[in-house]
Amino acid sequence: MMTSRERTLSVQVKQKFSDFFQERGYKNWPAGSLIPDESDPSVLFTTAGMQQFKGWYTTSQPSTINCQRTTTCQPCLRTSDIDEVGDENHLTFFEMLGNFSFGEKDSYKMKKRAIEETWEFVTKELNIEPKRITVSVFSGDEKIEEDKESLAIWQEVAPGVEIKKQGREDNFWGLGPPAQAGRPSTPCGRTTEIYVDGIEIWNLVFNEFVDNGDGSFRPMESFGLDTGMGLERLMMALEDTDDIFATDIYRLWRDKLAKISRFKYQERPRDWRIIIDHLRAATALAEAGIIPGNKDRGYILRRLIRRALVYGQNLGIENIGQAFSDLPATIKEEEEKFGLAIKKGKKELEEILGRGQKEIPGQLAFDLFQTYGLPLEIIKELAGEQNIKIDEDGFFAAAESHRQTSRQGMEQKFAGGLADDSNETIKYHTACHLLLAALRKVLGGHVVQKGSNITNQRLRFDFSHPEKMTPEQVKAIEDWVNDKIKRDLPVATEEMTVAEAKESGAMGVFDERYGERVKVYTIADPSPSSGAEVNPTTGEIISKEICGGPHVKRTEELGDFKITKEESSSAGVRRVKAVLTKK
CATH class of the missing domain: 3.30.930.10 (Bira Bifunctional Protein; Domain 2)
Known part of the structure; x- marks a missing residue:
């Protein structure tokens, strides 16, 4: 030893x-x-x-x-x-x-x-x-x-x-x-x-x-x-x-927390541990680009930050950012928002307590938590001062119902990769088709899509490729996509059987995820270049994929395409992030 x-x-x-x-x-x-x-x-x-x-x-x-x-x-x-x-x-x-x-x-x-x-x-x-x-x-x-x-x-x-x-x-x-x-x-x-x-x-x-x-x-x-x-x-x-x-991994975290805590580690170890673990986790998520929010990863990040702040209050800490000056700005901004939300939540709770109820329903208590981030512990403490009980079973039932709804929504989101169906998100979705075509054109036919996440502000696209792209390759992909956008190409759709889609050359994963009939989206150039694959009706095939949509009608609607980041996603998989800007 x-x-x-x-x-x-x-x-x-x-x-x-x-x-x-x-x-x-x-x-x-x-x-x-x-x-x-x-x-x-x-x-x-x-x-x-x-x-x-x-x-x-x-x-x-x-x-x-x-x-x-x-x-x-x-x-x-x-x-x-x-x-x-x-x-x-x-x-x-x-x-x-x-x-x-x-x-x-x-x-x-x-x-x-x-x-x-x-x-x-x-x-x-x-x-x-x-x-x-x-x-x-x-x-x-x-x-x-x-x-x-x-x-x-x-x-x-x-x-x-x-x-x-x-x-x-x-x-x-x-x-x-x-x-x-x-x-x-x-x-x-x-x-x-x-x-x-x-x-x-x-x-x-x-x-x-x-x-x-x-x-x-x-x-x-x-x-x-x-x-x-x-x-x-x-x-x-x-x-x-x-x-x-007590290991060396957490030594710096403990030293910093000791400067602002009114209680020593040995006096309130559970509070210390929760704060340190959650801030460490939140830092990693913030550095990975996650923003606090009310859904999916953003919700987890927000929950970690706010739990750390709540337990910080147990140690008499007013501002965690004072001790941890090197925390990401995202966490410090969330701390400020949480402080304001807590004040609003307490005011709302005071109004509820003034109605003369003997017990606060669990769903109402959970709504205070969900809307303002007001922890159950604080709700119980303030209600207890007036001898008012909280339906805790109802609170946890409402929380579980929310988790189930969120989980189902997450699965639906990941199934298509779209955060919503706004006009901007639809543009980014269409841009993904051009991006995949460009990647295959510049890097080779081994490239296939491995995942995507699309919002109304950017797209993130994962694809198979064994090495980092060179600056020249990134520029070639951007130029290729922007050329197709500038040419104002039509985006057509037709419905067919899976067998017909496969026969037509449409890209897709041909397994049990599809129903009997699928939608095939095609972007084609009526004025084909020399040696290109040409459809007698539509012209040169730029992109042809099985996809549930939605998409724009013509490529010129997209604006200018710019890759903002290229990085590793996992072994043998690269990830690019890109934005569209108005011309």
Whole structure:
């Protein structure tokens, strides 16, 4: 066990992890965006290191994968346990160290290599004593048999170490919900977990199956390794503490909060932990370009900021921005808005309390929270001063109803990628068709759309491409799109069967997501260039795709097209952001 003098700082641990696996043939891969590829609507945020590689596990052609083994340090955000944050080990935002492999043909060799590497890193590189370690393997059930291979390997690699057999809830894992129409297949598999002093630090997932979505599983054509080790929990083991917020990762956060809190960490640890975790998560989201709002990711960001501010009040903090001067401007602006909203909410609540009611209905209390951000704790406190009760069951029922409605709306939004159907959003939607055509023209026919997000102010477009675009390529794409806009080309639509659409050459994903009949949108140039694909009726085909619409009638309506940013979205996927300006 490391002494206090030998404690490894988190940045050094990350480097040690990367170096260890690079020496063993893994390629150090850049972290994916905290905002995942929107062709996968199963999650709002990146929740695991393997998320950017998800398609690599299910490909039927492993030889097309850019790299067979990778290692990353991936920022992740999970809000499923947000109400648990405040204890010694729950977080919303964390970093996950991981090593991955794809296209494996021998599952036993894959498992043996992974377990041997894991044991060597933990006991030799990190110097964690074997007596502190326990491991677990999948015990088997009626659908998937026991993982006898992993059990035997552990017995060979780490004789004497306690091995626990656990069920599906603990030792079987997949990324996202099961496959269904419009949603990618989910790689999944049995896992083996490593615990130090009873705390899970590392999870090894052996992706051997695909979830069919009907309760059954099918073997994958090739296997894959997906491991994840939470950096923050690992630091607990290395620094010999049972409090994750006592590790070096949070030291600067604690020091800054101590300057403005009226209470010490030991006096109000839950409030301190919530504030630190939520501000760290909010900072990551703000830096990823998310703006506080009332829907989807914006709602999550707003909730994180406002929860941090509410618990700051418990510590007597009037202005968190004073201590954390380097917080993104987005968070500081939201703090100002929240202060004004709280004042309005309290005034509204005072009027409600003055009506002489003995109990405030749960829906009304939730409306105060939803409209003004007035927390239930504050509502209860002010109402209690007048001996008025709150229907808390009704409050939580209204909150759950809101969550369900939001979730359904999110799924509908991601299905088409459109935030609304305003005129500006429709223009951006049409521009996406020209952008895809331009990308294929400039970069090559390997480019396919991987996701999009369209608002009335900008478009974001994800596409398959293995490397960063050069400035010359970006300019060539802009020029190509603007040329087609300037030519004022017609945008035509016709309805046909899926078979007819496929026969016509329309681009699309030909699977169960479509109904019997589809709409095909075509942008064509009546004056074709030499050697172009020409339709006798419409002229040169510029773009032809299956799409639910809506679109503009002619391209000149779009204005000028400008790419504002080009970046990595995930492994093998690039992302561009673009705007349209009036001429």
